[in-house]
Amino acid sequence: MASVLERNRVTVRGVRSGRPIMFAHGFGCDQEMWRFVAPDFEVDHRVVLFDHVGSGNSDLSAYDPDTYGSLRGYATDVVDICRELELTDVVFVGHSVSSMIGALAYLQAPELFGALVMIGPSPRYIDDGDYVGGFSRADIVDLLDSLDSNHLGWSTQMAPVIMGNPERPELGEELTNSFCRTDPDIARQFARVTFLSDNRADLPGLDVPTLILQCSEDVIAPDVVGAYVHEQIPGSVLTHLAATGHCPNLSAPEETTSAIRAFLSG
DSSP states (O other): OOOHHHHTTOEEEEOTTSEEEEEEOOTTOOGGGGTTTHHHHTTTEEEEEOOOTTSTTSOGGGOOTTTTSSHHHHHHHHHHHHHHTTOOSEEEEEETHHHHHHHHHHHHOGGGEEEEEEESOOSBSBOBTTBOOSBOHHHHHHHHHHHHHOHHHHHHHHHHHHHOOTTOHHHHHHHHHHHHHSOHHHHHHHHHHHHTOBOGGGGGGOOSOEEEEEEETOSSSOHHHHHHHHHHSTTOEEEEEEEESSOHHHHOHHHHHHHHHHHHHO
16 A cells, blocks of 8 residues: 555655645645745745645545545545654645645644644535525535536636636636546545535634635635634634635735745744
8 A cells, every 4th residue: 555655645845954834735736736835935944745635646546435525534644644754843734625624634633733824714615504604505516516517617617716816817727727637526526525514613623823814805715704714713813815816826826925924933
């Protein structure tokens, strides 16, 4: 059986003695999504990049629907990578659904992590009573049905909406291509696990310095969700980015990098 480093195509760069910083990608993406952000940290950090099993160039044969039937399966991989590399005081930077994967990894092994950075986090996408997640249950059912029936069509339609920045169509195109490269069966299951998840109860237990980066005009994780996450995580810092859309690691890497650095030096 392949090691966790092989399964997740882990790459390690930067300063071996530097504080570890681990970047985790969102749904339908891979570690390439960090190529404009991660290099900036290589000068003084040990930078760890990986693909979630089922994504990018991970070992697809290692994908097990039961293991990855909840976000906890992905969180266990994060913990295993940290242990395999003998990392401690890790700064975990999670984009989108990986924000909650990072939260679960911290709760599983708090001794490994020194800080969390959540970019466009959402603990629950579906509205529930007073809680606003940004989507009705019917919205999510339609989204998942559409993905089931036509993976490529869904990707072509949804990726530019998620990316935002319509005046820069090349960004939407990159996300579309990334979605289309994902195995359709795995994409369907990961979408279900993502959009039906509810991690609200996990947030108050995050007793670790946490930065929440909230983009403008983010259709996946609107302002009200970022405010909720900030309210629920004790002592967290909420930073509003001028960047629009859901992927500032691609659309506004300098602003994203500056915000993370300001938090870590603060």
